[in-house]
Amino acid sequence: MLIFGFLLLCSIEAKGEEANCSMIGNPEYPLLSKDGDIIIGGAFSIHSKIHLETPSFTEKPHRLMCTSLNLREFRFAQTMIFATEEINSKRNILPNISVGYQIFDSCGSTLASMRSSMALINGQELTAEQTCYGKTAVKAIIGESESSSTIVLSRATGPFQIPVISHFATCACLSNRKQFPSFFRTIPSDYYQSRALAQLVKHFGWTWVGAVRSDNDYGNNGMATFVEVAEREGVCIEYSEAILRTNSKEKIANVVEVMKKGTANVIVAFLAQGEMDVLLEEIIRQNVTGLQWVGSESWITAKYLATESVSKVLGGAIGFTISKSKIPGLKEFLLKVSPSQNPTNSLLREFWEMTFGCRLSPTISSKTEYEKFCDGSENLSNVSNAFTDVSELRISNNVYKAVYAIAIALHNTLACTTNGAHDNTTCGKKDLMVSNQVLHSLQNVNFTMASGERVFFDRNGDPTARYELVNWQKNGSGEISFITVGHYDASLLSEQQFVMNSINIFWAGDSHMKPNSVCSESCQPGFRPAVIKGRPACCFECLRCPSGEIRNTTDSAECIKCPLEYWSNENHSACILKKVEFLSFEENMGILLTAFSLTGVSLTIAVALVFYHFMDTPLIKASNTELSFLLLFSLMLCFLCSLTFIGQPSEWSCMLRHTAFGITFALCMSCVLARTFAVVMAFKATVPGTNVPQCSLPLQRISVFCCTLFQVIICTLWLTLAPPMPYKNFAHSTDKIILECDLGSAIGFWAVLGYIGLLAVLCFILAFMARKLPDNFNEAKFITFSMLIFCAVWVTFIPAYVSSPGKFTVAVEIFAILASSFGLFLCIFTPKCYIIILKPEKNTRKHIMGKALDKPQ
Numbered sequence: 001m002l003i004f005g006f007l008l009l010c011s012i013e014a015k016g017e018e019a020n021c022s023m024i025g026n027p028e029y030p031l032l033s034k035d036g037d038i039i040i041g042g043a044f045s046i047h048s049k050i051h052l053e054t055p056s057f058t059e060k061p062h063r064l065m066c067t068s069l070n071l072r073e074f075r076f077a078q079t080m081i082f083a084t085e086e087i088n089s090k091r092n093i094l095p096n097i098s099v100g101y102q103i104f105d106s107c108g109s110t111l112a113s114m115r116s117s118m119a120l121i122n123g124q125e126l127t128a129e130q131t132c133y134g135k136t137a138v139k140a141i142i143g144e145s146e147s148s149s150t151i152v153l154s155r156a157t158g159p160f161q162i163p164v165i166s167h168f169a170t171c172a173c174l175s176n177r178k179q180f181p182s183f184f185r186t187i188p189s190d191y192y193q194s195r196a197l198a199q200l201v202k203h204f205g206w207t208w209v210g211a212v213r214s215d216n217d218y219g220n221n222g223m224a225t226f227v228e229v230a231e232r233e234g235v236c237i238e239y240s241e242a243i244l245r246t247n248s249k250e251k252i253a254n255v256v257e258v259m260k261k262g263t264a265n266v267i268v269a270f271l272a273q274g275e276m277d278v279l280l281e282e283i284i285r286q287n288v289t290g291l292q293w294v295g296s297e298s299w300i301t302a303k304y305l306a307t308e309s310v311s312k313v314l315g316g317a318i319g320f321t322i323s324k325s326k327i328p329g330l331k332e333f334l335l336k337v338s339p340s341q342n343p344t345n346s347l348l349r350e351f352w353e354m355t356f357g358c359r360l361s362p363t364i365s366s367k368t369e370y371e372k373f374c375d376g377s378e379n380l381s382n383v384s385n386a387f388t389d390v391s392e393l394r395i396s397n398n399v400y401k402a403v404y405a406i407a408i409a410l411h412n413t414l415a416c417t418t419n420g421a422h423d424n425t426t427c428g429k430k431d432l433m434v435s436n437q438v439l440h441s442l443q444n445v446n447f448t449m450a451s452g453e454r455v456f457f458d459r460n461g462d463p464t465a466r467y468e469l470v471n472w473q474k475n476g477s478g479e480i481s482f483i484t485v486g487h488y489d490a491s492l493l494s495e496q497q498f499v500m501n502s503i504n505i506f507w508a509g510d511s512h513m514k515p516n517s518v519c520s521e522s523c524q525p526g527f528r529p530a531v532i533k534g535r536p537a538c539c540f541e542c543l544r545c546p547s548g549e550i551r552n553t554t555d556s557a558e559c560i561k562c563p564l565e566y567w568s569n570e571n572h573s574a575c576i577l578k579k580v581e582f583l584s585f586e587e588n589m590g591i592l593l594t595a596f597s598l599t600g601v602s603l604t605i606a607v608a609l610v611f612y613h614f615m616d617t618p619l620i621k622a623s624n625t626e627l628s629f630l631l632l633f634s635l636m637l638c639f640l641c642s643l644t645f646i647g648q649p650s651e652w653s654c655m656l657r658h659t660a661f662g663i664t665f666a667l668c669m670s671c672v673l674a675r676t677f678a679v680v681m682a683f684k685a686t687v688p689g690t691n692v693p694q695c696s697l698p699l700q701r702i703s704v705f706c707c708t709l710f711q712v713i714i715c716t717l718w719l720t721l722a723p724p725m726p727y728k729n730f731a732h733s734t735d736k737i738i739l740e741c742d743l744g745s746a747i748g749f750w751a752v753l754g755y756i757g758l759l760a761v762l763c764f765i766l767a768f769m770a771r772k773l774p775d776n777f778n779e780a781k782f783i784t785f786s787m788l789i790f791c792a793v794w795v796t797f798i799p800a801y802v803s804s805p806g807k808f809t810v811a812v813e814i815f816a817i818l819a820s821s822f823g824l825f826l827c828i829f830t831p832k833c834y835i836i837i838l839k840p841e842k843n844t845r846k847h848i849m850g851k852a853l854d855k856p857q
Helices: 002-006 069-087 110-122 149-161 190-205 217-232 249-259 273-286 308-314 328-337 348-357 395-415 435-443 588-613 619-624 625-645 653-688 697-721 744-768 779-803 808-836 845-849
Strands: 033-035 037-045 047-051 065-069 099-105 125-126 131-133 140-142 165-166 183-185 208-214 236-243 268-271 292-294 318-321 447-448 454-456 468-475 480-489 498-500 527-531 542-544 566-568 576-577 579-581 725-729 736-742
Touching: 033 454, 033 779, 037 110, 037 249, 047 273, 069 099, 069 165, 069 348, 069 395, 099 110, 110 249, 125 308, 140 328, 140 395, 149 165, 149 183, 149 190, 165 395, 183 779, 190 217, 190 268, 190 292, 190 468, 190 480, 208 217, 208 249, 208 273, 208 619, 217 236, 217 268, 217 725, 236 653, 249 273, 249 588, 273 308, 292 308, 328 653, 348 480, 348 744, 395 447, 435 468, 468 619, 566 744, 576 697, 579 697, 619 808, 625 653, 625 697, 625 808, 653 697, 653 725, 653 736, 653 779, 653 808, 697 736, 736 808, 779 808
Parallel strands: 037 099, 037 140, 140 165, 165 183, 208 236, 208 268, 268 292, 292 318, 579 736
Antiparallel strands: 033 099, 047 065, 125 131, 318 468, 447 454, 468 480, 480 498, 527 542, 566 576, 725 736
């Protein structure tokens, strides 16, 4: 009922009262108007507040009255008039056609905007008791200054295809051609500004911000896009508050209290000027300072805000705005505005009285609070306010471009130069021109202003999004200046859209120190952020990276796993090469094993020299001199082959170590086998009554050669088909690389080892068979014992080899080689050396053969 009552566009209190088209603060009538051949409409928030009384339903509703003159919006309206007059003076645009205007006051209210829309669309005003006929319907409308009011205007004009060009409505929702088919604007959509603001916040490392917005289409849509993009950029919103200029003081105070209690040092304010005004009033009252403000284009360059009291709050503010421009002649035009232009126009009287703080005439009824009088001869040149200030012509330039865009569209429509014009019969006939023809022409305008700025609209009615990044800085005289410190151009590639200038930025409190606004400080290198349950992603605790992972940049969310051959350093801040592990000659284990190996070689050489020196003695002759020296040689090779297992594995060392081990041990076992067989045969042949052939020396040689040759064949096949090669083992240890020899073929390795085991078993069997030989000829016992040691060592070797980690695998193999070699060497040659050196009296033929000729008892 309330809205229906106010939608009655005229509520004439006295029957027969004339509709005054200059009635102050009444959205039902144009505040400024001029006749012409073609009329264009205008809607501006010339007043920022409305006086709305609740109807009593016992009397006629009172008029909707607007108060609080907005000098900035009044300048926009005068800029439209200036542009219209300028076009009328040009001969190349709409020659011989005059352009008139009707400018309405929407009062910053959607309700007043609806009334203005109806008046602009109909060309008449429907009232409760009469119909007031207007002179001419408008062909296009410029307005409004706020998104919500513009939405109301565009929804009303859309079905009638009356084009609307806004100079200040930035809501991205207005780009929807299905809902707003006749809407255009000369200011970029918030679709781009919201993204630019998110990139700006991310650029300065502010990941924890507060947000406050206008609770209307402008603020809600703009902030929603900002939050969406900011969260993708890793920025968290601590709080998001919404206000309206009509909210109670308690509501505004609560919002400021939230800002005071918040921990965010940066506030993103997506506010229209009206909401910014009421918010600043409360902030100044509560003395809230020290916050870094990031503003939208609505207020960031509002000169009237740049006062000393406000600068204590907003000093260092930063935000995006459209580019400023110069309009030649506008300053002079504005300075000529006075009540003398139209003495009956109440808006001009209100403006004059407000500007000079006086009452124009005591004879004219005025509700102003001013006591002194003025006569209208005062000079605006001596006044500095939002109306006369043309140093920051940004939105005014948008109004200027909008008027020219409409004029060009009208010109093209009448000249039929637009492709796809609806009806050529209207060419040059202004009275027959309809609004949808203007709409079609406006969609296709493309021209360049005198300033060099190109004007055109995309398919959604939007211009190219270009912004300047401005910063509130104090100049030498202590006044606030809006300094351009960067640019944003949505037409460029994404990585080139946002560019900072090399200009120092003043931050909150006019400081050169950039504020820090984070929920949690960035984790130090080596630590990763871990989200705290129930808190935003920007609030986290720092945990040490796991072993093998690093984090060396503050912008990475996770630890990075080091490459396969690298490992994390102690601080987990860098990947370093893993330690390469192999059994080297420099480490203690390698030195010890080398010493044992060389000791074995030395002892073998010493025994060989002893045997050589006592070669003609009976004991040496009885021990088969040739096989003894061959066995000593093979044992020396066994001791030496263990050295090939020490040191960094290479292609040649890997192939040499296993094959040398296999062949030398096969030679050793072949010699022991031939020696054992010879002992058994020799003893059998000396027993009376036996007919056993003796094992001749050529037969021993052939047996040793054949047994060794078979091992050589196995090794040759192994090296040919799948040779051992160096291998980096990453699986066994995570923090180091084990450099080892890959067997190539496990079958080849175990075949070599199995063949040696087979020879050892044969030796053991023969030696066991000869265990009851006479004491003086007891070499078989020592061979039996050596084979027991040999077999025990290698049987133990298998599980130890399989289970030993890293370089210990090689150490186990070397130990097995040395232990079995020492076992053979000590068991076979120690008794003989003992007799040769310490018991020479037993080194006689008689003693050696003494019991050999006796029969067993």
